[in-house]
Amino acid sequence: MKFFIKLIRNLLGVIIATADVLTRGTKLKRTPEKQQQVNAEAKELSLYQFFACPFCIKTRRAMYKLNLPIETRSASEGSPHRDVLLQGGGKVKVPCLRIEKEGNVEWLYESSDIIRYLETRFA
Numbered sequence: 736m737k738f739f740i741k742l743i744r745n746l747l748g749v750i751i752a753t754a755d756v757l758t759r760g761t762k763l764k765r766t767p768e769k770q771q772q773v774n775a776e777a778k779e780l781s782l783y784q785f786f787a788c789p790f791c792i793k794t795r796r797a798m799y800k801l802n803l804p805i806e807t808r809s810a811s812e813g814s815p816h817r818d819v820l821l822q823g824g825g826k827v828k829v830p831c832l833r834i835e836k837e838g839n840v841e842w843l844y845e846s847s848d849i850i851r852y853l854e855t856r857f858a
């Protein structure tokens with residue numbers, strides 16, 4: 736039963752992920768200089784996620800629209816990033832944004848908080 740629920744959940748996730756890619760629309764346009772600066776700042780960020788998680792899809796969609804080349808790291812079972820997330824953030828819950836600033840690392844959970852953070856910083 737648990738396996739069946741997981742299968743349905745993943746299947747739905749793949750459908751949502753496909754619909755997301757097909758309906759994403761356009762990316763935010765910046766001057767080349769500004770985009771270069773944003774790209775440099777985005778290097779300090781990484782998103783721990785599952786491919787088919789709806790909250791992760793929502794967050795990736797916001798990243799796409801804001802034109803942010805943030806590295807995504809799979810926190811699925813068996814991935815080394817999962818342990819890093821657990822050690823650093825304290826729990827395996829996705830999405831989680833790893834923010835590195837001046838040598839300090841912050842772990843931001845909750846899709847709505849992550850999106851708000853990205854919009855405030857980059858919109």
Ligand SMILES: N[C@@H](CCC(=O)N[C@@H](CS)C(=O)NCC(=O)O)C(=O)O
Binds near residue numbers: 789828
């Ligand atoms: N309210 C959270 C919900 C996040 C959530 O429930 N994520 C699930 C995956 S869809 C999770 O990480 N579950 C832990 C696990 O599957 O190990 C958000 O909006 O980010």
